[in-house]
Amino acid sequence: MARISNFRKELLIGSAAVLLALPGTAWAGTVNGVVSDPSDTRGLQSAQVRIVELDRVVTTDRDGSYRFPDVPAGTYTLEARYIGADTSQTSITVTETGITTADIILKTGNGEEILVIGQSANQASSLSRKREADGVSSVLTRDAIGQFPDQNVAESLRRVSGVNILNDQGEGRFVSVRGLDPNLNASSLNGVRIPSPESDVRSVALDVISSDLIESIEIKKSLTPDMDGDTIGASIEIKTVSAFDRKKDLLTGKIEGSYNDYADHISPKGSIDFSTRLTDDIGVAGGLSYYKRKFETDNIEAEGWDVNDDGVVYAEEVQYRDYDVERERISASLSFDFRASDSTELYARGIYSQFDDQEFRGRTTFKLDEEASSGDANSALFDDADGEIEIERDIKDRMESQKIRSVVLGGKTETGPWKIEYSGSWSKSSEYENGSLDPTTFSNAFENDGVSVLFDYSDPRIPLYSFASGGALANDASVYELDDVELTTLSDARDEEYSARLDVSHIFAMNGGDFTVQGGFKGRWREKSHDNNVEFYEDGTGNYTLADVLGTQTYRITDLGPVASHTGPTEYFRANFGDFELQETDSQFDSAVSDYVNQEDIYAGYLLGRWDSDKLRVIGGVRFERTENVISANTVTLVEEDATFGGVLFTEDTVVVAPNSFSRSYDDWLPSLNIRFEPQRNLVLRAAGYRSVVRPNLSNLAPRFAVEQNDDDEREGEFGNPNLQPYEAWNFDASAELYFSSNGALTANVFYKDIKNFIVDSLEEDGTRFGIDFDEATIPINGPSAEVFGIELGFAQALNFLPDPLDGFLVNFNYTYTDATGTVPTDGDITDLRSITLPSSSKHTFNAVLGYEKGPFDFRLAGTYRDRYLDELGAEASEDRYVDNHFQLDASVKFKLNKNVRLFAEWININNAKYFAYQNFQSTQRLLQYEEYGSTFKFGAKITM
DSSP, X not given: OHHHHHHHHHHHHHHHHHHHTSTTOSOOEEEEEEEEOTTOSBBOTTOEEEETTTTEEEEOOTTSEEEEEEEOSEXXXXXXXXXXXXXXXXXXXXXXXXXXXXXXXXXXXXXXXXXXXXXXXXXXHHHHHHHHOSSSEEEEEHHHHHHSOOSSHHHHHTTSTTXXXXXXXXXXXXXXXXXXXXXXXXEEETTEEOOOSSTTOSSOOGGGSOGGGEEEEEEEOSOOTTSOOOOSSOEEEEEEOOGGGBSSOEEEEEEEEEEETTTTEEEEEEEEEEEEESSSSEEEEEEEEEEEEEEEEEEEEXXXXXXXXXXXXXXXXXXXXXXXXXXXXXXXXXXEEEEOSSSEEEEEEEEEEEEEEEEEEEEEEEEEOSOOSEEETTEEEEETTTSOEEEEEEEEEEEEEEEEEEXXXXXXXXXXXXXXXXXXXXXXXXXXXXXXXXXXXXXXXESSSSOEEEEEOSXXXXXXXEEEEXXXXXXXXXXXXXXXXXXXXXXXXXXXXXXXXXXXXXXXXXXXXXXXXXXXXXXXXXXXXXXXXXXXXXXXXXXXBGGGGBOOOOOOSSOOOSOBOSSHHHHHHHHTGGGEEEOHXXXXXXXXXXXXXXXXXXXXXXXXXXXXXXXXXXXXXXEEEEEEEEEEEEEEEEEOTTOEETTEEOSSOEEEEEEEEEEEEEEEEEEEEEEEEEEEXXXXXXXXXXXXXXXXXXXXXXXXXXXXXXXXXXXXXXXXOTTOOOEEEEEEEEEEEEEETTTXXXXXXXXXXXXXXXXXXXXXXXXXXXXXXXXXEEEEEEOOOEEEEEEEEEEEEEOTTSOTTGGGEEEEEEEEEEEEEEEEEETTEEEEEEEEEOTTOOSEEEEEEEEEEETTEEEEEEEEEEOOEEEEOOSSGGGXXXXXXXXXXXXXXXXXXXXSEEEEEEEESTTOOOEEEEEEETTEEEEEXXXXXXXXXXXXXXXXX
């Protein structure tokens, strides 16, 4: 890798030296300045500035600044364009070696100031950034994130074309772009990759990050060589506020109350953010956000759908779950910016985000040992005279804390035609749990006790139960003895990364445009680990029953019967700890099987060429990435009593733990080409092709081998796979974007992806993996290829051409069609493949927004729809898990009391949209999971100084 990097460095420097020696490349003058609104409040990012006579074009940075190096002496016309503003032309005179500063003020068509806050301002800013982007992308700006009635960053992103959100208990968490698994996206914060706090995925649950601290989010759907090549869905780039984003100081405070009608509780939320220039060259910005939310979820889950000889369809297990959740978020950011000289800017940015989740879950579970005794098309009756009916009543008392920390130091130096950018960063994510009882389980197996249970399936989403007989006995808390207590003494997942990068570019001014040669290097050093310790306890006295810790329920769907209190079992366990007996075998097995450490180092270098002119921009080049892994975990074998293992007959259940490790490395060449063509003003055509890779989940790579061997010497296993290859994809995009001078756009995009080495979980029989024989095992493997084809359509328009008062309306609509298909083994047979839609892929999604903004009044109504998607694969098609379609309606209203105070109210999930997951069994949707949450109301005030 060092030889490759040195070679590229020499090639880059040598090429630049030769070109610098050519006639006409001698330095001349420099033209720079800032494009801003007439109030001088904020520089306008992504305004296009052109020297008309030379046909040279640049795009303004986030502070509104622009720069043309190497401009020959003479008099020229500067032209500036921005969505929703009049084109501006300014005459300038450039000397041979001097610096010419030309600040530009942009106004609307009727001579008024450009709005820099509010719905119109957000739309103009987002469309301007999209129009001037190097590749296919979408942008949400700071104001947009605040305009929508969303609870976190993930929910804000669902307003963007091609983006789906995967919910957890009614709140958006993971982001799916173009119907692809969230693991196929990459997320960065201020240019730093965000590690995942969860132990088993690469994807980041973006609900951890507060939207109050965000300046912008850009979803880049095509890659250039200077970008990390580890995405197939999109690169989600989040930026926090910089002191140089604004030209005036800012201090904003926000106080909010949030009411969930299920929890019947008002949750507090508050934030403060600021931006100030300490001097003309030093600025500091930052913010602090706090949100403590209580809510409830009513849930039903079922599994093991079957049919008896009489054609009665039934579930072998049904669970009724009552969730009471309290989520607390604390986020803080701080940014320093320093103009060290006319040519050098330095910055330091840091963010801290903590997400604490206290979850109480009461659960009543029916486990049905035999098939239904009788029933019909809409019901099934179970009688304990025909088979055991086990009822479990448990309570989870879990406290989990997730943290994300990131610090980046960097800067850029621009001198003449040279530009050097550099940065070093550290980021760490963690998920920590200590002392949770997850769960405490009480149970009783009824057999010949006169208990019979009737399940009513007439509503396929909400199967209800009733006791046809024996209800008094089944609802007697004293008959439910402790089964076991699962104590998580430690669950510590960590994901830490250091990185450093250097980018060097040289601009060659030519007739009709600029040609740029750029190269760079990046190193990433990452370690992800999970340390899990679980202890199982049973009651040594035999006296502990559910009656000792009875509580109340908040469940609305049906009566759960007797339930444990939220904290009673935890308090009882700690107060009577000496009465409980540790189950050493189960504790050792579950503790050892989850542990792993995966070190992943990535070394990358790239070289690109870039052509910029008024009509044409071409960026092409190649990126090289080398990946090195060193992975360690355990082979854990549970040998049951009377089984033979290693030639030894075991007389009692025994856990055998053997540490193991693997190392590997591989190289990837990632070419890319992005073309932006503007044949006429405000009509932008794009084409992009690039190759990318997504590395397997670090947890899947871990050589974690769990084997259970029974007394018949039959062996069942669950394996990691350190030989997994990364996803490899060729990606192609073509788009047309028509922008309107009246602050609007009509866009269309076609995309295609050819994906190799798609990873699936396979059920294998009678085989050997990593020297371990098994009768049956589940293991992730690289499957055959998959294809993704889709179309994105978008329309946005500020209706300011309508007569008063209708000129305050705005409309925004986007629709995405995705056809994502692949093949997977049927029932573990890799020679028998079946076609599937890719997991998390919704065929149809759309977002529709109607806004109104005039005078002190601001209103927005937003609707979001996504089609059903495949959530998890089963061994065969009838066992696949699907999540049903989802439509949600949200609204917000704001009223400006004066220039400093604005009141607001939001209504989230107006239509009380539910969550429904199912499998297709016996030609009918059969429940796997159903949840309902109710609506959330927010109200508060925002104060700006």
